[in-house]
Amino acid sequence: MSRLEAKKRPLFINEPLTKDTFGQSLSLLSRILKSCYGPAGRLKQLHNGVGGYVCTTSQSSAMLSRISVSHSVLSVLTTSVQNHISRFSDCGLFTAILCCSLVENFKSLNVASYTVIKISKHLLSLCMDYLKSEACGCRVSVDFSSLETLLCLVRSVLTSKPACMLNKPEVDHLTTLILKAFMFTVPCHVETNAVLGKCIIVPVKSGRVVDSTVLPGLLIETPEIKLAKPLAVKRTCSNMIKIALFCVSMSGDLSNPEEGTITVHHGISLEMSELNQLLNVGKQLVNDEVGLVVCQKVIHPSLKQYLKENHVIAVDRAGLSLMEPLSRMTGSKPIASIHSLSPSCYGSLKDVRIENFASKYFVHLIPNDTVVCSLVLCNRNETAWDELKRACETAEHVLQLTIKEPLALLGGGCTETHLASYIRHKSCSLSTSSFKEIDCSRTQYQLVADGFCRSLESVACSLNHDDGEILTDMVYGHCWLVPSGFPAFSNWSDLVSKCGCGINGNIENLNWRLLQGQFGSPIIQGCPKGPSVKVADFLTLDCFAAKCSGLQVALETANLILDLSYIIEDQN
Numbered sequence: 001m002s003r004l005e006a007k008k009r010p011l012f013i014n015e016p017l018t019k020d021t022f023g024q025s026l027s028l029l030s031r032i033l034k035s036c037y038g039p040a041g042r043l044k045q046l047h048n049g050v051g052g053y054v055c056t057t058s059q060s061s062a063m064l065s066r067i068s069v070s071h072s073v074l075s076v077l078t079t080s081v082q083n084h085i086s087r088f089s090d091c092g093l094f095t096a097i098l099c100c101s102l103v104e105n106f107k108s109l110n111v112a113s114y115t116v117i118k119i120s121k122h123l124l125s126l127c128m129d130y131l132k133s134e135a136c137g138c139r140v141s142v143d144f145s146s147l148e149t150l151l152c153l154v155r156s157v158l159t160s161k162p163a164c165m166l167n168k169p170e171v172d173h174l175t176t177l178i179l180k181a182f183m184f185t186v187p188c189h190v191e192t193n194a195v196l197g198k199c200i201i202v203p204v205k206s207g208r209v210v211d212s213t214v215l216p217g218l219l220i221e222t223p224e225i226k227l228a229k230p231l232a233v234k235r236t237c238s239n240m241i242k243i244a245l246f247c248v249s250m251s252g253d254l255s256n257p258e259e260g261t262i263t264v265h266h267g268i269s270l271e272m273s274e275l276n277q278l279l280n281v282g283k284q285l286v287n288d289e290v291g292l293v294v295c296q297k298v299i300h301p302s303l304k305q306y307l308k309e310n311h312v313i314a315v316d317r318a319g320l321s322l323m324e325p326l327s328r329m330t331g332s333k334p335i336a337s338i339h340s341l342s343p344s345c346y347g348s349l350k351d352v353r354i355e356n357f358a359s360k361y362f363v364h365l366i367p368n369d370t371v372v373c374s375l376v377l378c379n380r381n382e383t384a385w386d387e388l389k390r391a392c393e394t395a396e397h398v399l400q401l402t403i404k405e406p407l408a409l410l411g412g413g414c415t416e417t418h419l420a421s422y423i424r425h426k427s428c429s430l431s432t433s434s435f436k437e438i439d440c441s442r443t444q445y446q447l448v449a450d451g452f453c454r455s456l457e458s459v460a461c462s463l464n465h466d467d468g469e470i471l472t473d474m475v476y477g478h479c480w481l482v483p484s485g486f487p488a489f490s491n492w493s494d495l496v497s498k499c500g501c502g503i504n505g506n507i508e509n510l511n512w513r514l515l516q517g518q519f520g521s522p523i524i525q526g527c528p529k530g531p532s533v534k535v536a537d538f539l540t541l542d543c544f545a546a547k548c549s550g551l552q553v554a555l556e557t558a559n560l561i562l563d564l565s566y567i568i569e570d571q572n
Helices: 020-035 060-064 072-088 092-107 113-131 148-159 168-185 270-287 301-309 320-330 382-404 414-427 432-438 442-461 544-562
Strands: 011-014 044-046 055-057 139-141 198-204 213-216 218-221 241-246 290-295 313-315 347-349 351-357 360-366 372-378 407-410 469-473 479-482 512-514 541-543 566-569
Touching (some): 020 072, 020 092, 055 060, 060 382, 113 414, 113 432, 113 544, 148 382, 148 541, 198 320, 198 382, 241 320, 270 290, 320 347, 372 382, 382 544, 414 479
Parallel strands (some): 198 372, 241 290
Antiparallel strands (some): 139 407, 241 347, 407 541
């Protein structure tokens, strides 16, 4: 078939970063992301323009997956950030805002891009070496024998998501629940290759947040089982409940004719033959003392009735997502055929109960060893519940990352301003041989370092959404927020009580300076470690692994964008 239209030649765009459209698009994306940042971030409503689901959120994972980016260079940025989010769940907005600021600041420098890239890589290595050193003044150790730091980590995740619409008692309640759920998933017996368990979030999209709870084991919704009826379940001689887990349909339906040819003798009913086979399976299950049958798909009503008469609980439509945690929790092997049933596939449970939450009925499977748990999550409406679910999943992932690397970074903008102070200090003390090794001049290095530091500080400034002032102190290099309504150059000591992370109080002469709009800021002579104090109940902390990765991804993506010389777009 001939083409209706002649094939167009691809479009070649030379020096894409110099085009006005790129600068405008980058600035717009940066403003959108900055306006969402932190506990006071502004919410965004996202929809496709032709109706359908409307998402209200300030979380990067929800926004970036729904925002359509037309500029190909910005697609590189958003895709890179989304990849970071898929691996770490946290610090997505930090990564995106920092990357935008780095591109804007580096692009404005009168320094060749390849020189900027070499210097920025050196600055990144300085940051990473410092963050991973014992001398680092913006990180804290996480002690798993004490709950304070872990609670701070979870609380910091929840309070940074304003669309969850949580008040303080609700935040405290959920913080405790999430940490309790995480502890359920930690194996009691440590092995060489220990694997964390799983927390299943059970949706209850109505009711009060404080009605949320966590239970060991799994909840499977079963509308046909009511709380009022007594639950009679068959047990083995050792008082355990034997469970059979089926991943194949037990509905008695015939196989798809497209899968092959079936030859049927005269007088034979396929439906009855299939039902008889199911009942034979039921008889074997009863003879093997199975007390609970869980099927991923549908169980035939006749088989259900037969099992019920023999005190065997039958639960169907469990769904694919529960197969893996069910198998792990009970030790059962999913049975894929009703024609071959081996007793070695059975697992065991400690108990089975019926639970009721907001007019929903669940079968509660209680295991012998708790490595799987269920978080019954309640919120006022579907929008707030969706946002809360994402926040809880992020908090759980943060705890998983922290158990691998038991460190946390100070939040509230303090890590960013402290790192900026440290880099300004280090960049002035580099030897001449270092500049020769990088192949740049001292002036070039100072220009790039200043752009890097201003980018870090711009992330901290993004926490301010109410026209207040952002300060940093000259002793610890921490971030301090002054409420709006006070004149510039006031006596700052009278207006601030704690820094952004909450670890430093206004107890000494900290020599403040304004952070916003400062170019060539004064150099802090040294960055001493924060005061050795007990972690406060409301310390703001960030995930160490996620933020370190975000810093690397932001700078490497900015370097990649700066290195672009051509864009080739297919016009067909």
